[in-house]
Amino acid sequence: MSLLSQTAAATAMNLKGLPQRIGASLVTVIGVATTVAVMISLLAIGAGLVRIANKNVTPDRVIVMPSGAQSDYSGSISRDAAALIVQAPGIRKTADGRPIAQPSATVIVEVTKKSDNNTTNIGLRGTSPMAAQIDPDVRLVAGRMYRPAVHELIAGKTASAQFKNLGLGEHIMLRGTEWTVVGVFEAGGGLAENAVVGDADTVMAAFDRTAYQSVEARLTSPAVFQAFKDALTSNPQLDVEPKRFSDYIASQMKQLTTVLNFVGYFVGVVMAIGAVISALNTMYSAVDGRTREIATLRAIGFAGVAVVASVMIESLALAVPGALLGAAVAWVAFNGHAISTLGLTFPLAVTPPLVVTGVVFSVIIGLIGGFMPALRAAGVPVAAALRAT
Secondary structure: OOHHHHHHHHHHHHHHOHHHHHHHHHHHHHHHHHHHHHHHHHHHHHHHHHHHHOOOOOOOEEEEEEOOOOOOOOOOEOHHHHHHHOOOOOEOEOOOOOEOEEEEEEEEEEEEEOOOOOEEEEEEEEEOOOHHHHOOOOEEEEEOOOOOOOOEEEEEHHHHHHEOOOOOOOEEEEOOEEEEEEEEEEOOOOHHHHOEEEEHHHHHHHOOOOOEOEEEEEEOOHHHHHHHHHHHHOOOOOOEEEEEHHHHHHHHHHHHHHHHHHHHHHHHHHHHHHHHHHHHHHHHHHHHHOHHHHHHHHHOOOOHHHHHHHHHHHHHHHHHHHHHHHHHHHHHHHOOOEEEEOOEEEEOOOOHHHHHHHHHHHHHHHHHHHHHHHHHHHHOOHHHHHHHO
8 A cells, every 4th residue: 555545544544533532623623713813813903904005006106205204294395396396207297287296294183082082193184186186086975175275174084983073064173273174085995084184285384384294196107107206316406205105105004014913923823832732632632542543554554654644634634624713703703893093993804815824824733733643653663552452
C-alpha cells in the first residue's frame, strides 16, 4: 500500500471516531471559532475604515499640500500660491473654462455626542462651490447650500445624526462663533459624512487663518499627473507636494490601521494560545484512546509518516470548521455594524481577505495542536503499544 493510501486509510479511521469524542472535539471547535470571531471582528474595524476612506476616490483626483505636511490639517498655502496651483497644466476645466480645483481650509472643532454628552473632535472644512465638481457623490439631502461670507454650515448626515446642534436649522458655537446649520449632505457613505463644511474664506476669517491647508483638483486624466506634479514642484514660487488622492488616503489610513491591526492580531494570538492548548489536550486524548489501533496499523506495515499525517489532518478537521464558524459569527454579528471612534462613525467590514486570514490562523492552530500528539502516536514502539493494550 502506498504512503498516500496509508494516510487516507488512517485518516478515515480517525475521523470515524470523532463522534465518540464529541465533547472534547466541540471544545476545540468552539475555542478556535471564538478566537477567529474575535480576531476578525477587531480587524474589521480597520477594514471598515479603509473601505469608507476609499469611497468616492477617483484616479484623476489630486491633492496639493505644503512640502513636509503630514495631512491636510497642517501646513500653509498662501492665497497667491493657491492661485498659481489652480492654474497648473493638466487640471480639468468646466464647460465655461473654470478649473475644477479648490483651495481648502481645514479646522479641528469640538462637538458633543448625543449618546453620552462627551465631547470629541471633528473636521470643519472650508470649501467652495467647486467642491461638487471635485466630489460629485456629495449631495444635499436636506436644506440648502451655505452662503459665502455668512456663518453657515452644511453637516454630513453621519455627523448630524451623532452630534448635538448639527441638525438642520440648529445653531452651534465653534470657538466662540455661532454657526447655523443650513443643510445636511451625504457622500455615498464616505468619510466626508463625518465632517461639517462651510465657505473657505468665511472659515478662515472666523478662525483667524490667513492661509489654506491644501488644494484639491481633478485632472484631465490620471496619465497627466506627472506633468502636473513637475509643473508645480519646478515652480520656484511654490514649495508644495502634489499627490494622487488615493495615495494620500492610503498614507493617512496606514498609521490608524497599523494600530488597529496590531490590537486585532495581538488579541488573536493570546486567544490562540488557549485554543492550541485545547487542541493539544483533545488530540493527546484521542491518541491515547487509540493506542491499540495505532499499534495495529504500525504492525501491519503502516509508516510512521502516515500516522503523523492522519493525526495532523484530524486536528485540522477540527480547526478549519471552527474558523468558518467563527467567521460566520463575526459576519452576522458585526459586518455593517456602525461604530464610533476617533471622531468618526463607520461600519465594520468583514471582508473575504479577513475570512481567509481567519482560516489561515486556524490552520496554524490546528498544525501546532496536532503536531506533538502526532509525533507521540508515531513514536510509540509497536510492541510496547500492543503490551499496553
